[in-house]
Amino acid sequence: MSNLTASCLANATICEGASCVAPESNFNAILSVVLSTVLTILLALVMFSMGCNVEIKKFLGHIKRPWGIFIGFLCQFGIMPLTGFVLAVAFGIMPIQAVVVLIMGCCPGGTASNILAYWVDGDMDLSVSMTTCSTLLALGMMPLCLYVYTKMWVDSGTIIIPYDNIGTSLVALVVPVSIGMFVNHKWPQKAKIILKVGSIAGAILIVLIAVVGGILYQSAWIIEPKLWIIGTIFPMAGYSLGFFLARIAGQPWYRCRTVALETGMQNTQLCSTIVQLSFSPEDLTYVFTFPLIYSIFQIAFAAIFLGIYVAYRKCYGKNDAEFPDIKDTKTEPESSFHQMNGGFQPE
Numbered sequence: 538m539s540n541l542t543a544s545c546l547a548n549a550t551i552c553e554g555a556s557c558v559a560p561e562s563n564f565n566a567i568l569s570v571v572l573s574t575v576l577t578i579l580l581a582l583v584m585f586s587m588g589c590n591v592e593i594k595k596f597l598g599h600i601k602r603p604w605g606i607f608i609g610f611l612c613q614f615g616i617m618p619l620t621g622f623v624l625a626v627a628f629g630i631m632p633i634q635a636v637v638v639l640i641m642g643c644c645p646g647g648t649a650s651n652i653l654a655y656w657v658d659g660d661m662d663l664s665v666s667m668t669t670c671s672t673l674l675a676l677g678m679m680p681l682c683l684y685v686y687t688k689m690w691v692d693s694g695t696i697i698i699p700y701d702n703i704g705t706s707l708v709a710l711v712v713p714v715s716i717g718m719f720v721n722h723k724w725p726q727k728a729k730i731i732l733k734v735g736s737i738a739g740a741i742l743i744v745l746i747a748v749v750g751g752i753l754y755q756s757a758w759i760i761e762p763k764l765w766i767i768g769t770i771f772p773m774a775g776y777s778l779g780f781f782l783a784r785i786a787g788q789p790w791y792r793c794r795t796v797a798l799e800t801g802m803q804n805t806q807l808c809s810t811i812v813q814l815s816f817s818p819e820d821l822t823y824v825f826t827f828p829l830i831y832s833i834f835q836i837a838f839a840a841i842f843l844g845i846y847v848a849y850r851k852c853y854g855k856n857d858a859e860f861p862d863i864k865d866t867k868t869e870p871e872s873s874f875h876q877m878n879g880g881f882q883p884e
Contacts, residue, residue: 586735588717589728645671647804659795768830775801
């Protein structure tokens with residue numbers, strides 16, 4: 538025994554036979570806390586910058602004429618959570634994975650949807666208003682949708698939803714949007730600078746989630762193909778269903794494109810942060826990569842969507858007058874569409 542003891546490290550906690558086990562390093566625990574803190578700060582900056590992109594007058598104008606926003610609401614908190622639930626049940630994934638798929642479906646639109654709406658000549662005022670409204674409404678709608686769609690797993694005792702953590706995360710991340718709107722109203726020039734900083738922070742956030750998350754949850758990348766398939770189908774379903782619902786509701790083509798992008802392009806950074814702050818490290822090994830998978834495919838399909846639109850423009854004309862949208866937009870001169878998305882032009 539003395540020889541065995543001599544061969545073991547001084548800090549070994551278990552010594553049995555020829556095996557010596559040292560205590561676990563707390564490096565991962567420290568890194569996890571640091572990651573959660575940095576993610577929260579960066580995402581708060583992104584949300585703050587998103588608020589700085591909202592002009593209160595235009596936002597209130599869409600609130601007074603809420604048909605477009607109402608359609609977006611149905612897509613964001615009706616179609617997407619339902620689609621996520623159907624996919625989760627159809628593929629028979631684990632309850633914890635199903636919850637994260639639903640969280641993704643309940644997330645509001647991201648700032649990337651505003652950029653894509655600009656590139657496809659969408660209604661910028663509507664895009665920004667939909668993103669802002671869905672972000673604010675997520676505070677109540679995400680817990681409600683999770684309660685409705687996870688009831689079958691919660692009642693069977695297979696999972697417990699951390700509503701308190703999710704709610705705290707949403708409050709902490711929605712408040713910066715309201716502050717950003719106020720800053721844009723009082724100091725519009727400074728808001729433009731903040732918007733640029735927020736865009737850079739958003740890019741850093743995606744890289745940070747991928748790199749540090751890969752270090753912390755290496756086993757999370759070894760996931761069953763079902764999640765990859767869901768991550769592929771989900772954004773495509775959002776784009777398609779959002780577009781067709783808007784068209785069925787009689788919206789002009791440029792607004793259909795806008796609603797499609799707002800529906801399928803979710804705020805994946807928000808989803809990743811909520812998941813990181815709400816679940817244990819053990820649970821995260823099963824679900825941490827799904828928001829990244831969704832992000833990859835939502836960008837890929839958006840790029841295809843943009844490519845098709847650009848090709849259409851080149852084939853059928855280079856100016857808006859040749860598009861059937863024009864008939865629909867003549868009755869709405871206040872839209873940014875006719876000024877080539879004037880909301881992005883300098884004053």
